[in-house]
Amino acid sequence: MTHRNIHRVAVGLSAVLALSLTACATQSAPAAGGSAAGNQKFVTVVKLQGIAWFDRMQVGLDQQAKEIGATSTMVGPDDASPEKQVKIIQDLIAQKPAAIAVIPLSPQALEGVLGQARAAGIKVITHEAPSQTNTDLDIEAFDNAAYGQHLMDKLAECMGGQGEYVTMVGSLTAESHMKWAQAELDQAKAKYSGITRVADPIETKEDLTQTYEKTKEILAKYPNIKGFLGSAASDVAGIGRAISEAGLQDKTCVLGTSIPSTAGKYLKDGSVDAITFWDPKVTGQVLVTLQDKLARGEKVGVGTNLGITGYENLQATDGKENVLHGNAWIDVTNDNVADYNF
Numbered sequence: 034m035t036h037r038n039i040h041r042v043a044v045g046l047s048a049v050l051a052l053s054l055t056a057c058a059t060q061s062a063p064a065a066g067g068s069a070a071g072n073q074k075f076v077t078v079v080k081l082q083g084i085a086w087f088d089r090m091q092v093g094l095d096q097q098a099k100e101i102g103a104t105s106t107m108v109g110p111d112d113a114s115p116e117k118q119v120k121i122i123q124d125l126i127a128q129k130p131a132a133i134a135v136i137p138l139s140p141q142a143l144e145g146v147l148g149q150a151r152a153a154g155i156k157v158i159t160h161e162a163p164s165q166t167n168t169d170l171d172i173e174a175f176d177n178a179a180y181g182q183h184l185m186d187k188l189a190e191c192m193g194g195q196g197e198y199v200t201m202v203g204s205l206t207a208e209s210h211m212k213w214a215q216a217e218l219d220q221a222k223a224k225y226s227g228i229t230r231v232a233d234p235i236e237t238k239e240d241l242t243q244t245y246e247k248t249k250e251i252l253a254k255y256p257n258i259k260g261f262l263g264s265a266a267s268d269v270a271g272i273g274r275a276i277s278e279a280g281l282q283d284k285t286c287v288l289g290t291s292i293p294s295t296a297g298k299y300l301k302d303g304s305v306d307a308i309t310f311w312d313p314k315v316t317g318q319v320l321v322t323l324q325d326k327l328a329r330g331e332k333v334g335v336g337t338n339l340g341i342t343g344y345e346n347l348q349a350t351d352g353k354e355n356v357l358h359g360n361a362w363i364d365v366t367n368d369n370v371a372d373y374n375f
Contacts, residue, residue, distance in 0.1 A: 073131035075324040077317070078121055079109035080138050080203075081239055085295050086266040086313050089375050093317025105321055113204060113239045115142035122146045125155075132156035132324035139206035140165045156327040158320060161209035163356045169327055172319060173350060173358035174311035174343065177209055180362060181216025184288060184309060185225070187364070188217075188260050191286035191306050195227040198260030199251055201268040201289070203239040210234075210264035213290075217262060231255050237268055244271025252279060263289030266296075269308055273299030293365065293373045300367045311343070311361040314375065319344055319359075333357070 077094055079087040091107045098105030108125075110117030115138040123146055125133055133155055137143045140162040147157050147167035159168040163177065188198065200217060202210035214234045221228045235251070237244040244267060251258055252275065261276075263269035269291035276285055282303040291308040299305040322339050334354060337347045343361025350356040365373060 073103055073325070073328050074128075075103055075105045075132050075134070075321060075328075076125055076128075076130045077105070077107045077134040077320055078118060078125070078136070079107060080118075080136050080207075081113055082109040082111055084239070084266065085292060085375075089292065089294075090313035090317040092375075093312075093314035093319075094321055095317075096314075097318040097321035101321070101325055103321065103325060105324075110138075113138055115139035115206065119143060119146045122150060126150050126153050129153065130155060131328040132158065134158040134160065134320040134324055135162075135168075136160045137162045137165065137208070138204055140208050141206065143167075156324065158323050158327065160316065160320065161207070163212075163350050163353070164208055169355065170323060170333060171350075171353075171356045172323060172347075173209070173356070174316065174361040176348075176350060176358050177212040178216045180309075181213035182220040183362070184213060184262055184290075185217040185220035185228075187307060187309070188262060188286055188288050189221070189225045189228055191288065192228065192260050194225050196259030197229050197231045197255055197257055198262065198286075199230065199232050199255075199258065200234045200262045201237050201244055201247070201264060201272065202234045203237055203265030203268065205234065205236045207264070213264055214262075228260070231258065234264075237265060237271065239265045239267055241267040241271040241274075244268045245274045248272045248275035249279075252281070259285055261285065261287045261289070263287070263291065266291045266310075269296045269305055270299060273304040277302055277304040292375060293370050294375055297370050300365070300370050303367075307364060307366045309362055309364050311363065312375075315341060315343060315361065 094105050094107055108121055118138055126149055144167050151157050151167055157168045159165045159171045163171050165171055200214045202214055218230055235247055261272045263272055269289045272287050287305045288307045290310055292310050296305050296308050318341055326333055335349050338345045344359035347357040350358050
């Protein structure tokens with residue numbers, strides 16, 4: 034090869050290299066205000082793997098991540114163990130995702146490890162944990178007190194304003210469940226003098242079989258019991274199973290938080306009177322959207338419109354600027370359960 038040809042090849046290679054570097058720089062540095070999601074890894078830590086609620090949430094996580102070009106993973110313990118959630122988050126810190134979203138089994142148990150995540154530069158979003166301190170943003174589907182009041186209003190209507198009731202919760206450390214239970218009780222005391230709660234909230238460990246067994250115990254201990262409220266998605270189904278087997282459909286009122294695929298069969302046979310929920314798929318979309326926004330340094334606050342139904346106008350919870358809620362609950366009875374295919 035002649036000196037002139039060598040020179041031409043060298044110039045040509047230099048031009049190609051310059052173009053390649055320019056293209057790489059263009060791909061890795063999005064325009065201001067654009068999404069950096071293609072270069073980001075997001076992880077969502079749920080309360081429990083393998084249950085219908087979080088299976089539905091993963092649909093939303095995956096859908097939104099695909100839409101914005103992010104990498105999104107969902108992980109969680111194999112039982113309702115706050116300690117296992119702590120270990121999962123510790124392992125995640127070493128992987129350095131851009132953001133994590135967490136649905137805590139116990140906000141208190143996670144304070145330390147979430148503080149470590151934030152110190153490592155990971156953006157932290159929580160859900161169902163409005164008292165969490167070590168979080169950049171907590172997002173709720175609605176105001177928890179208003180939701181608990183709504184559930185009691187629905188139960189009181191079914192019970193005719195009279196009778197005894199109990200509330201089941203997935204965990205005594207599950208903040209949202211306990212807030213609903215307290216708001217239900219406060220609403221009963223304020224508006225329905227004929228309604229009495231006969232026991233403190235009953236822990237079910239998010240386990241349908243445990244709920245079923247504890248419901249049978251309640252039926253034996255309180256033969257006049259009329260109302261049941263469930264907080265975990267499995268609670269309403271466990272209560273419904275016990276009511277169905279006892280043939281008490283016409284003598285009891287069963288309501289609470291669940292989804293059609295979990296409690297639908299009991300809505301159909303009358304063992305469950307109504308369920309209320311926020312769509313976990315939509316929650317998944319919201320969590321990925323917020324992970325992306327915070328990873329890009331975008332401010333999310335009162336009035337923010339996420340462009341997702343129920344989250345068009347975020348509002349502060351208890352005056353906390355980093356605890357926001359939407360307005361996303363849905364009431365379902367046997368009359369409209371067929372409208373929801375999950």
